[in-house]
Each structure stands twice: as structure tokens, then as C-alpha cells.
Amino acid sequence: MCIMANYFKTKLRNALWKAQHFTRAVKKNLKDRDRSLVKARNRRKTVLDYGPINIFVDPTNVCNLKCPMCPTGAGLTKSEKGFLDHAVLIKVVSELKHTPKTFGLWLAGEPLLHPQIDGLIRICAQHGIKATLHTNATKLTPEMSEKIINAGLYEISFSFDGRTVQEYEMLRTGADFSKVVDNICAFLRMKQKRCSPLPRATVQNIEAYEKGRHNRRPLYEKRELLEEKFRDLPVDEFKTILAHAWSGVMDGTEYVSPSHCKGKRWVCDVPYRDLTFNWKGEAVTCCGDLDNANILGDIKKENLYEIWNNANFQRFRAAMHRDEIEKFALCKDCERIWADPHPLDYELRLEMLRYKLRV
Numbered sequence: 001m002c003i004m005a006n007y008f009k010t011k012l013r014n015a016l017w018k019a020q021h022f023t024r025a026v027k028k029n030l031k032d033r034d035r036s037l038v039k040a041r042n043r044r045k046t047v048l049d050y051g052p053i054n055i056f057v058d059p060t061n062v063c064n065l066k067c068p069m070c071p072t073g074a075g076l077t078k079s080e081k082g083f084l085d086h087a088v089l090i091k092v093v094s095e096l097k098h099t100p101k102t103f104g105l106w107l108a109g110e111p112l113l114h115p116q117i118d119g120l121i122r123i124c125a126q127h128g129i130k131a132t133l134h135t136n137a138t139k140l141t142p143e144m145s146e147k148i149i150n151a152g153l154y155e156i157s158f159s160f161d162g163r164t165v166q167e168y169e170m171l172r173t174g175a176d177f178s179k180v181v182d183n184i185c186a187f188l189r190m191k192q193k194r195c196s197p198l199p200r201a202t203v204q205n206i207e208a209y210e211k212g213r214h215n216r217r218p219l220y221e222k223r224e225l226l227e228e229k230f231r232d233l234p235v236d237e238f239k240t241i242l243a244h245a246w247s248g249v250m251d252g253t254e255y256v257s258p259s260h261c262k263g264k265r266w267v268c269d270v271p272y273r274d275l276t277f278n279w280k281g282e283a284v285t286c287c288g289d290l291d292n293a294n295i296l297g298d299i300k301k302e303n304l305y306e307i308w309n310n311a312n313f314q315r316f317r318a319a320m321h322r323d324e325i326e327k328f329a330l331c332k333d334c335e336r337i338w339a340d341p342h343p344l345d346y347e348l349r350l351e352m353l354r355y356k357l358r359v
């Protein structure tokens with residue numbers, strides 16, 4: 001009797017969690033969708049009359065961890081390692097004539113390893129741009145926290161995976177759990193002392209797969225434990241994202257979902273939304289392109305808006321619509337363009353429905 005009761009209780013709890021997650025995804029989708037993007041993509045335009053909605057500029061593709069679910073950490077990237085030059089960032093921000101929704105100073109490595117990361121943030125702040133960082137927080141010493149807050153950082157997101165010390169240290173190989181928790185807490189206390197809502201702080205947890213694939217644990221357990229760690233500290237958002245196969249690069253490795261590559265293909269909205277630069281200033285496919293699979297432009301040679309609508313970008317968007325994506329190495333194995341997303345990826349499912357209905 002007791003076993004049955006527990007069984008139904010778990011079923012009900014899972015159903016409630018899914019319903020909540022779905023409602024959140026619907027609301028977020030309706031709120032976040034940019035009308036220009038939806039119109040342009042649904043009308044199959046290849047030249048866009050609006051600027052990139054999100055921009056990413058990579059400070060460095062060097063990382064100090066060996067995370068098994070990341071191509072950089074797993075040692076699967078072959079591109080030259082290096083650090084962003086200030087001049088490249090200055091060119092990007094001084095050419096910007098609109099305000100992007102996100103301006104991310106991160107991509108293929110750990111941004112806090114850049115020796116002048118505070119200088120890069122300051123350049124953005126001086127141009128009125130809200131810079132965001134995504135970090136593993138291993139290098140977030142109190143001095144570093146002070147430097148980046150003073151430089152005018154708008155938002156910081158911490159990669160914090162796993163429910164226990166063992167899980168964390170397995171997923172974030174090379175990081176010390178207690179040290180990272182201390183670093184994040186010290187940063188948050190510093191923010192609290194300043195009585196300022198900025199920088200916004202997000203704690204992000206990757207929902208890694210267990211060896212059995214798709215044998216997932218319920219996410220809410222993780223979230224509760226995660227929230228407990230930072231109780232009473234000013235975290236603006238706790239976010240859980242699904243580990244993915246990085247366009248097939250991580251296929252066959254543990255902890256990531258295999259890329260689906262089956263069913264019908266649809267059109268990825270990333271070429272309509274994001275402009276991503278590697279540390280050299282070359283425009284690459286998207287924030288999943290950690291190894292420069294497709295170079296679409298170079299900010300050192302072209303203006304930012306020229307790149308956004310250059311011949312490469314037009315070909316890229318057209319290929320999406322013509323189902324000729326084989327021409328773009330990274331996209332052909334990307335789970336995002338296959339009409340078979342994970343059942344819990346409600347946002348992508350909704351987006352596909354909107355594309356189908358052209359709304």
C-alpha cells in the first residue's frame with residue numbers, strides 16, 4: 001500500500017513539475033520572441049533589416065577545467081588558443097548602433113583567465129553595453145570580484161553542476177567544490193553589501209545525462225539542493241539547462257544527450273538572432289561553434305552590420321531554408337535543426353510549432 005502511495009506521489013510530483021516547466025516555457029517564449037526575428041525567418045528572408053539580437057565575443061578559448069561534457073574541456077577542439085585583443089572588442093562595440101539583448105563576453109573558454117577581463121568589461125560599460133560573463137568561478141577570488149564589479153559588469157552566470165560534491169567534481173573536473181561555493185558566496189555577499197541589483201547573478205546547472213542515457217533524474221531535486229547552497233544571497237535566477245551533444249562533437253561521450261539527427265529538419269533561428277565572434281574577431285556559426293567550423297566574417301576587415309548580412313550569412317540562412325545544411329559542417333549534426341527535440345525541451349518544441357504555423 002505504502003509502495004503504491006509513494007509511486008503515485010512521485011508520478012504526481014513529476015507531472016506537476018512538468019506542467020510548471022511547460023507554463024514557464026510558454027510564457028518565456030511569448031515574452032522573449034522578437035517579432036522581427038519570427039517575421040524574417042518565417043518569410044525566409046536572408047537579408048535582415050534588424051541587427052543581431054545577441055552578440056558573443058570570446059575573451060579566450062583557454063580553460064582551466066576538463067569538464068567531460070564540454071568540447072574544450074574534453075580536449076576535442078583543435079583551434080589555436082589565445083586571448084582577445086582590446087582593439088577587436090573596441091571595434092565591435094564602437095560599431096554597434098543598436099542595443100543587443102545580450103552581450104556575452106564568453107564562448108569557448110573561461111573568461112576570467114583573460115589577464116585584462118576587467119578592462120574588457122569596462123570597454124563595454126563605457127559604450128553603454130551590458131556585458132555578461134559566464135564563468136566556472138574557480139578564478140573568482142575576492143580581488144577578481146571587486147575588479148569586475150567595479151568595471152561595470154551587468155550580469156554574471158555561474159556554471160555550477162551536480163547535486164553533491166562528487167557529482168560536481170566529476171562534471172567540473174579540476175574544480176574544488178568548496179572553494180567554488182566560497183567564491184560565489186563571497187561575490188554575492190559583495191554585491192549584497194553594495195545594495196545594488198547589479199551585477200545580476202544566475203546560477204546555472206547542467207542537467208547531465210547518466211550513463212543509461214535519457215535515464216534522467218527529476219530536475220527539481222537538483223534545484224532545491226542548489227538553491228539551498230545560496231540561501232539568503234542575492235541570486236536573481238536559478239537555471240537548469242540540458243546537456244547537449246555540441247552538434248555531434250560530443251556524441252558518444254558520457255553525460256551528454258546523443259544528437260538526434262532523425263525525423264524532419266526545420267530552420268534554426270540562431271542565424272536570425274546571434275552574431276558570435278571567436279577570440280580572433282572572426283564571426284563563427286553560433287555559440288556552439290567552439291572550433292571555428294564555419295567562419296562567416298572577420299570584424300577586423302568588415303563592419304559589424306556588413307558581416308550580419310554578408311554573402312556568407314545570406315548563404316547560411318538560405319541553406320537553412322533550402323534544407324542544404326550539409327554545406328555547413330557544424331549544423332548538419334546539430335540537434336537543434338532536427339524535429340525531434342528532447343521531450344522536456346518545451347521551448348524548442350514551441351518554437352518549431354510557431355515556425356510550422358508561421359506565427
Ligand code: SF4
Pocket residue numbers: 247268269270271285286287288330331332334335336337
Ligand atoms: S543548427 Fe545548431 S550549429 Fe547550426 S546555427 Fe543552429 S544551433 Fe548553431
